[in-house]
Amino acid sequence: MSQGPGGTERARIAILISGRGSNMVALAEAVRDGRIPNAEIAIVISDQANAAGLVKARELGLETLIIERRGRPRAEHDGEVVAALRARHIDLVCLAGYMRVLSSGFIEAYPGRILNIHPSLLPSFPGLNAQQQALDHGAESSGCTVHFVDETLDGGPIIAQRVVPLYDNDTVESLSARILVEEHRLYAEAVSAVLNELQET
Numbered sequence: 616m617s618q619g620p621g622g623t624e625r626a627r628i629a630i631l632i633s634g635r636g637s638n639m640v641a642l643a644e645a646v647r648d649g650r651i652p653n654a655e656i657a658i659v660i661s662d663q664a665n666a667a668g669l670v671k672a673r674e675l676g677l678e679t680l681i682i683e684r685r686g687r688p689r690a691e692h693d694g695e696v697v698a699a700l701r702a703r704h705i706d707l708v709c710l711a712g713y714m715r716v717l718s719s720g721f722i723e724a725y726p727g728r729i730l731n732i733h734p735s736l737l738p739s740f741p742g743l744n745a746q747q748q749a750l751d752h753g754a755e756s757s758g759c760t761v762h763f764v765d766e767t768l769d770g771g772p773i774i775a776q777r778v779v780p781l782y783d784n785d786t787v788e789s790l791s792a793r794i795l796v797e798e799h800r801l802y803a804e805a806v807s808a809v810l811n812e813l814q815e816t
């Protein structure tokens with residue numbers, strides 16, 4: 616935690632991205648607008664040097680850091696990420712389109728403090744192309760999930776979910792766009808709720 620104006624404690628959030636970064640922007644805007652109170656985005660880290668989200672983060676005035684895998688073992692790459700988080704006294708880690716499964720060392724460094732967002736109602740449709748999976752299964756609805764991260768792919772305890780209907784004429788693009796609107800709302804609400812819990816303990 617760091618001291619905000621008036622001496623309030625502010626939770627320091629790190630956001631990890633690999634690509635577009637729209638959930639990162641949604642979280643940053645929620646912090647800015649007070650929908651995630653008593654918090655700040657302390658760092659945006661990308662494992663991809665050309666992630667579009669890095670440009671958006673810099674435009675928002677956020678500190679950015681690129682930590683590429685460069686062919687190293689997962690634990691070594693994660694070790695560098697954890698060192699960067701510790702150096703910045705991070706309280707909460709939000710994965711936002713971060714395309715890596717975390718090593719046990721990373722998860723043990725931040726127990727109960729790593730969140731992810733996934734574009735389906737987990738445990739349905741984990742992994743890649745969740746929206747296409749929902750279409751392929753002829754599901755009547757799908758949605759999005761914010762969950763705690765463990766060593767399984769999209770498998771940790773669920774924090775919050777939102778249902779999104781599927782329509783007959785849906786394409787992967789139309790469904791993804793409809794889910795994304797809800798992702799942006801849900802992630803901010805879930806982060807706010809988790810910080811509230813952490814700040815009370």
Ligand code: GRF
Pocket residue numbers: 632634635636637638639668711712713732733734798
């Ligand atoms: C989102 O659909 C998120 O749920 C999934 O990857 C996508 C990332 O999009 N994990 P963005 O980079 O936040 O725009």
